[in-house]
Amino acid sequence: MTDDHARGVAAGEPQDVEGAEAVVHLREALYGVPVYKPGKPPTVVPDVVPYKMSSNENPFPPLPGVVEAVSEAARAMNRYPDMGGAELRTAIAADLGVSPEEIVPGTGSSGVLSAIVGASCEAGDEVVYAWRSFEAYPIMVALSGARSVQVPVTEDGRHDLAAMSAAITPDTRLVLVCSPNNPTGPAVGAAELEEFLSTVPEGVLVVLDEAYLEFVRDEAAVDGLAVYRAHPNVVLLRTFSKAYGLAGLRVGYAVARPRLATALRSCVIPFAVSDLAARAAIASLGAKKELFERVEHLVEERGRMLAALRDLGYDVPDTQSNFLWLPLEELAEGFAEAADARGLSVRPFAGEGVRVSVEVPEANDRLLEVARDFRGQAS
Template identity: 65%
Template sequence: MTSSDALSPVRLRRALDAVPAYRPGKAPTVLEGVDAYKMSSNENPYPPLPSVIDVVRDAVTGMNRYPDARMVPLRERIADACGVTADEVVTGAGSSGVLGQIMGAVVEEGDEVVYAWRSFELYPILVSLAGARSVQVPLTADARHDLSRMAGAVTASTSLVIVCSPNNPTGPAVRAAELEEFLARVPRDVMVVLDEAYLEFVVADDAPDAMALYRSHKNLVVLRTFSKAYGLAGLRIGYAIARPAIADALRKAGLPFAVTTAGQEAAKASLDARDELGVRVKEIVGERGRLVDGLREQGWDVPDTEANFVWVPLGADALAFVEAADAAGLSVRGFPREGVRVSVDVPEANSRLLQVAAAFRAERADGPTAG
């Protein structure tokens, strides 16, 4: 193909010029005689439960039919789990898909969207696609949301604020008291989305009770997913809890049939198996603690994390660490000149990661290690 063949006279939206490309987690390099582990996408390392696999197997036999577009049975199950009504539940293709619906329903061209940075990479993409402007508020020195500065960044042009807790990729969760104070400062006509994709891994005593805050703040929308703790990343299903009028608007902004029948059935089966899944979550949390402790013992400045991943602030050494991990059959998520996010995996993978980190640090004993 010549360079002229790649050109087209079709006019594309100018907003696309500001849209960064989303970079999914890379698969590990396959090495002979070495088990490879993908620690780059914050996935649950364990396969679905047998009970979930059974309902998915049954569901795919009807894949010639469209899925239930209204998803009332699933919404009722989620509502029961969250203490709300089905009218307050919006389902979509992962929490990312639901966030896209929120953008479509709330954000006008030229609006401002406030969120912390660094945070989830999809935020600036969705904001740019909406023709809006990102207002990125830097994290604190300990990789946390600076909620006071975020509240101060809200202007008359702000239509949406996103709080990612625990924060992806750094790990800390916001504290209940600071989030309550933050919500009190945000104007009531500005929507606040609390993105809790990693909620199930949170064990901190001072973490917020999202549903309690939801009941007292009518502009708060709670965003969650079945992708992480429930292990349904490949089926793409997430949900939001919002006031009925807001929920109706979000459903209007969504694509019909976006959640497959298999996804709906798997989500319901996963809710039935929460106790069994909770055992796996505890195992991941335990391994998370082992990773954090091991890295800190080596001298790495690792922030607290309430998610299923660990952040290592490597600065200029970030991509070199990614290469060192890949050479050992591990893929991790590198952020150039900032750091590396490591997803908690099975014990063998986590132990190997600690070995890689120790060797990497030893090789750079006289160089930068924490940015």
């Protein structure tokens, strides 16, 4: 593919791909697929420790026993992993109090969600979700040929569930609810979700994306497992990438009714979860005490940053995740540049805001200094 053609595809211009001997046609749906933008690494600044606060990663190393489990599994990397992920499914199921038949592992929650979208949607269908929310949603919907129906979040970054209910049509096949919402932070309330679900046709699948579940401290927030047990059309989506600190190994899973779970497992790429990743996830489930201690530390740091940013005059919404949202609008990219100059990478969304991951205290302190100085320059 030439550079000019690559630019054309990225810009959404339909065209054939010129090969050495043939012209290859690509699916029309590809030309409307947005490009995923990962969090960038920090710029190296002399005499300053760089910190990546742009990808919502866990700053702690793997939990106790994980490195040893991975090292042992590495001795058999010449063999394929268990395609069905039986041991991993059993461990997750035991942790949640469900059956292994209800667990669908995949390469992170994104990998599993891709299978869900592919299994439930085709050209002409609609997928309803809040916006702004997780960047992968519009990409996965576009790849399926379906159409995104994006419902704006409220001024305080929350899902507008009444508006999402009103957006459901006979063409809706899937609804995505991200709680806590990425990148704005608030969690969906249990009562409001129940009211919303009472309006959703039973043939419409509702995915409750709980990637940041472990960081939730709002007592009014939704209890995913309770909702799942009460509503047959609800699927839970979870990951080991965030609180468990396995972002580099890509392990996530869905919890779904057995019949649906069987169908979804057939849509997941064969051998998607490596044996190394599966062993790491299983070992992580056995280190809950250490997990909760680390998560609680991050929650405390989150609260400290939230209070400090609000004291500085930033209109930061409530957050139940391991990140904070600064709705800076046209100042978003300027703030990101100011942070980068201090060896910190954050995640700007042009014209909307900046997402800042909670890191170690030193990084968080420096971020607050950037925020204080930037506030002074902007006023």
